Amino acid sequence: MTPQRRVILEEVEDATNHPTADEIYEKVRKRIPRISMGTVYRNLDVLESLGAIRRLDSGRSQMRFDCNTKEHYHLTCTRCGRIEDVPIQPGEHFVDTLEEAGGKLTKYGIFGYQLEFFGLCSQCINTPKESPEGEEKDRLPEDPEKDS
Amino acid sequence: MTPQRRVILEEVEDATNHPTADEIYEKVRKRIPRISMGTVYRNLDVLESLGAIRRLDSGRSQMRFDCNTKEHYHLTCTRCGRIEDVPIQPGEHFVDTLEEAGGKLTKYGIFGYQLEFFGLCSQCINTPKESPEGEEKDRLPEDPEKDS
DNA sequence: ATTGTTGCAAATATTTTGCATCAAT
């Protein structure tokens, strides 16, 4: 556990959003200015295989990282791309239903599943749409942002 | 609908696996040798926004494409990375359960979800593991292949 | 003429890797 690795882990843990490697790099760089991107990526890999963090696939080009390795669900915002945790408690009926349903699939050779939600994040849901003329629809999963 | 676009669509439709842009390019190139990768990507985009094909995010670095735009589920093979359709009929109880569960989430501002399964594809499930000594476990979703 | 599409090449973006050096056993 080198200083670099510790700081990288701390920054993933402190991040409230689910940061990209680049965001982590920028934060770590404030504390260790000479750190390199390669070190960040290498340590994110190591921390992942240690089970300290999880790698999330947001459906966009960049990977995101999460220090919460417990089972929970993510919401990808169709407007801004932010990922946040879905506010469902592990005990809720929804999860039971899903677990039960998922269990039925083992007969097909399936032993895992991943569920992602799409909608508006807590920030965007309270923000009026930007382009007032354009009737810009919120995008569905398979239509990640085209504009820039 | 240019010849290029038609051929690209045909190749996505003919592919039984869920091909990557590169695989599509290689196939199209056999019929239109001078086609360029840019044209393939541009047309995959166009075809997607026409609703003719879907873009799948396999959790790996390359996008994959699917001409089946109807709702269905995918299994990503944890051993070889292949994507195949989950042999669940739309009417099966499992899907109903899931739909019901998913519907309960609208109160959180969630209007869509995507479910992916992980397991062994029909090919790998009938193949003995390769490395006999290494106890090489099948990998879980968040642990895409590390070896090469 | 205008519009949209192509092929090509160059650019972009993200992630990975080679390598000499450094740090800690």
Added chain:
DNA sequence: ATTGATGCAAAATATTTGCAACAAT
């Protein structure tokens, strides 16, 4: 000494884009 980790730069990968030429209205 050996081992593993670092910083740096270069490479690799996947995708996107600028542009001149082409095709069809």
